[in-house]
Structure formats: structure tokens, C-alpha cells
Amino acid sequence: MNTDATSKLAYEAAPKVPPFCQPTWLRPIITSGGQHKLAGGHASFSQLDVVMADGNDGYVASRMDCEQLCALADDRNMASKAIDDLTIARPNFAGLDMGQSHLMGVLNVTPDSFSDGGVNLGPVKAIAAGRAMAAAGASIIDIGGESTRPGAEPVSRNQELARILPPITALARADLLISVDTRHAAVMTRATAAGAAIINDVEALQGEDAMEAAAASGAPVVMMHMKGTPDTMQQDPVYDFAPAEIYEFLKQRVAAAIAAGIPAASIAIDPGFGFGKTVTHNLQLVNWLSLFHGLGVVVLFGASRKSSIAKISAGEPAEARLAGSLALAAAAWRQGAQIIRVHDVAETAQALAVEAALRATDS
Numbered sequence: 626m627n628t629d630a631t632s633k634l635a636y637e638a639a640p641k642v643p644p645f646c647q648p649t650w651l652r653p654i655i656t657s658g659g660q661h662k663l664a665g666g667h668a669s670f671s672q673l674d675v676v677m678a679d680g681n682d683g684y685v686a687s688r689m690d691c692e693q694l695c696a697l698a699d700d701r702n703m704a705s706k707a708i709d710d711l712t713i714a715r716p717n718f719a720g721l722d723m724g725q726s727h728l729m730g731v732l733n734v735t736p737d738s739f740s741d742g743g744v745n746l747g748p749v750k751a752i753a754a755g756r757a758m759a760a761a762g763a764s765i766i767d768i769g770g771e772s773t774r775p776g777a778e779p780v781s782r783n784q785e786l787a788r789i790l791p792p793i794t795a796l797a798r799a800d801l802l803i804s805v806d807t808r809h810a811a812v813m814t815r816a817t818a819a820g821a822a823i824i825n826d827v828e829a830l831q832g833e834d835a836m837e838a839a840a841a842s843g844a845p846v847v848m849m850h851m852k853g854t855p856d857t858m859q860q861d862p863v864y865d866f867a868p869a870e871i872y873e874f875l876k877q878r879v880a881a882a883i884a885a886g887i888p889a890a891s892i893a894i895d896p897g898f899g900f901g902k903t904v905t906h907n908l909q910l911v912n913w914l915s916l917f918h919g920l921g922v923v924v925l926f927g928a929s930r931k932s933s934i935a936k937i938s939a940g941e942p943a944e945a946r947l948a949g950s951l952a953l954a955a956a957a958w959r960q961g962a963q964i965i966r967v968h969d970v971a972e973t974a975q976a977l978a979v980e981a982a983l984r985a986t987d988s
Contacts, residue, residue: 632905633684634685635679636674640677643698644677644704645698648678651675652674654671655959656671658987659671664715665714666715668959671690673690674686674688710918711918719891726958726961728762728763728765728977729765730763730967732754732758732766732767735772752791759796766796766801769807786816793821805821806825808826808835810834813842825846827897828851829875846882847894848878849895850875850900851900852864862903871910872917872919878894889921896926898910898927908933911928914926915961926953926957927965929973934953958980959980
């Protein structure tokens, strides 16, 4: 295996020190027919990349099987718990079986979202779009009334509520599972009262009163990593090793949510593809997505139509990034992501059905 100089990560044949005597991160290596099921789902693994800080702002990794890890660990109980966190089946999230992957359809009711601003602006269009996504295979409809793209114009809470409440109310009454995509406590409270069953916050409930509002609502939450704010997040983001640093941030947010009274079974995390990351950081997150199952909660992944696809390819506009979006969704599925957030529901459902059929026959 090669040294990754851009992320200060190097592989070694054996760890310099026994695992767990310092912060340790475990990436399951996904393989067909692996000994262990990842989070009780379809993905499996037998080996892990064991990653530790090297004391010089870098990271060193060694590949080993789970038995080796437990034998080497200075704290075998901690090692055993870490493996349990990776393997134990997740309980239902918002009533959905987390033993399989689910699609979250993106429904932006904004004039300026990066991909589809204005397409579904207005209750009639939004409600029709939500119904169509559900019919195409979306388990969750994620409704947002404020764009968080770089440079987006801020909106008042009243504007945000005026955009989202009509489709939330109508679609919830139609027995669809609704998520509200918002950073704001007042919007969380009103949206969940109107029928939103999940709160999806790009700021990981760090906003004023957001954690308290989410806990009081009783709704499951999705907490995302974003470096900086929408205005600053793409201004030369820097990490020593993005997956480990993002993992530590999300670990702290999970602990904060549990301390606030939100059960672990009601928590999902999102590493935030495209939010304060370069193309390299985003690709690292995809390759290391299995790492985040170590947090012991549901993993959500969203890269649909993101600009990194165009930067890797030929500069295509958002509406022409379907192929790249499908490739990223399939990569997330292979690493056991339980929820995949997408704009193109029918196409993604078809792609993942093929992935699942391939996995089922590869035994």
C-alpha cells in the first residue's frame, strides 16, 4: 500500500505502538464474504485499517484482522467494543429498517439551491415532486427552504417556514416520511409539529437552541459535518487527514446529542461531502466511509450532483451530473451507508438494485 502524502497518512506493516493507547480509528475493508457484517447490513469485512496519530501531525495505518487487533490492543475491552460498534445491527431509524439502505429524496423549495433552485418552488410543484419521489422509491423526502450553497442569500425564519410548511403538512398527511432540512431551532419546532419526522441539520445542531429544539421534538436527527459556514466553507479547507478529523467532530456531536437526551438509536451522521472539502477530501471520505460506522449510529451519505463530480470530469452543470452521482451512490452503498440522499430517485434506485443483485450472487 502506498503513502498518501496529501493527507499525511502512511501505511506500515505493523503498528508502532499497540492500538488504543492513543486515539485510534478503524476502517473496515469491505469484501465479499467477509467474516463480519458491517452494522448488521449487507456489507462485510474481515480486515481493518487501524489508524493512529504518529505524533508529528501525521497518521500511520496498519492492516490486520479483528483477532489481531484484540490481541495487540493494550485495552482489549476497548478493542472489543470498537468492533461491536462496527458490527452490531442498527435499530430502526424513524421506523425504517436499517438492515437495508434507503433513499432520501432531495426536495428543495428554494429559488437558489445549487442544483434545482426554483424547480419545485411553490406548494403545488413541491407536493407533486414529493409524491413522485416516493413513488420512485424514496423512503424519506427531505424538504429544505434555505439554500446552504456557497454565497447563498440568507432568508428569514418566516420565509423559510412559508416555503416548507405547506409541502410538509400535505405530504405528511399522505403518510410519507418527511425530513426537514434546516439549521434553525424555530423552524425545527414548527416543522416537526407540522409532520416532519426527521430533523436534518448541516450544522450538526450547533446553532442557537438547535440541540434543545431537536431534543424537545422527539424526532430522530441527522447531524452533518461542515467546515466553516456556507459563506466560508470552500475557502481553502485544510485537514491533516480528513476522515479522522471529521470522525472526531461527529463523535463529539453524537456524544452531545446523547447528553441532551436524544437516544443513539435516533441519531444519524453525515460526513458532509462537499461542505468544506476539496475534491481530494471528498474522495477520501468516500473511500473511508466504512470508518464512520464506528460511531455506532446510522450513516447518511449525500453527494448527488455535487460540484466535485464536474471537477473530476468535464465541468458539467449540476443537471448533467447523473452518472457521477450514481457512481458515488453505489460506492456509498457498497460501504454500508444506510441512507443515501439523492436528487434522482428512480435512477439511483435502479443502480442500487443492480448493485444488490450483484452482491447477492457473489457468494
